[in-house]
């Protein structure tokens with residue numbers, strides 16, 4: 001995908017950005033993929049999906065579209081903004097101060113600040129009906145292109161221990177596990193007991209903007 005969008009032989013269209021009007025669909029994909037993890041911070045589900053949809057940064061995602069509907073999305077954080085937005089004030093305003101503070105504490109666990117020259121992935125999700133067809137791979141390829149165009153030296157992401165399939169996918173795309181943080185205290189609350197940080201280095205020759 002060199003231009004804004006292109007399509008493959010199966011009628012899937014890939015484009016940069018979340019198309020206007022697709023915020024709810026993207027929020028639903030996110031919730032389906034990450035609801036177990038996000039639930040304690042943003043539940044009930046309807047409220048969580050609405051919060052995500054209302055605070056998306058559409059230009060920080062890549063989408064796959066089938067028959068006009070977004071069926072896959074990969075978000076990233078670059079230049080201080082990620083696909084999923086909404087700051088402390090937004091959480092307190094949506095949930096009230098008392099209920100909001102606990103939620104903010106949980107959301108803080110997921111905060112990831114990119115180092116200079118780093119693009120941090122902000123989630124990848126493909127509709128369950130469309131998985132296993134290469135959409136996730138294509139979205140990862142596009143994220144790599146965006147990182148290279150922005151002269152990033154590497155891409156970073158986190159994968160939880162309950163998702164070995166996603167880890168295999170990342171390894172296939174050149175990501176290497178760098179460290180694993182054991183989080184047994186989060187297993188009951190958020191459903192996972194360890195988080196592995198993975199890096200994919202980008203060769204200097206592939207980077208634009210240098």
Ligand SMILES: CC(C)(COP(=O)(O)OP(=O)(O)OC[C@H]1O[C@@H](n2cnc3c(N)ncnc32)[C@H](O)[C@@H]1OP(=O)(O)O)[C@@H](O)C(=O)NCCC(=O)NCCS
Nearest residue numbers: 033124125126131132133134135136137159165166168169
């Ligand atoms: C991970 C995910 C984005 C991959 O998208 P995809 O379009 O199925 O990916 P591809 O078709 O390019 O690659 C398929 C590979 O992804 C991995 N994978 C992980 N979970 C999978 C799932 N539920 N179904 C199919 N493949 C999955 C496997 O390694 C698979 O390879 P295989 O077909 O040889 O077993 C998608 O499965 C998904 O949305 N999962 C739920 C959300 C999630 O786990 N996100 C990652 C969080 S770190």
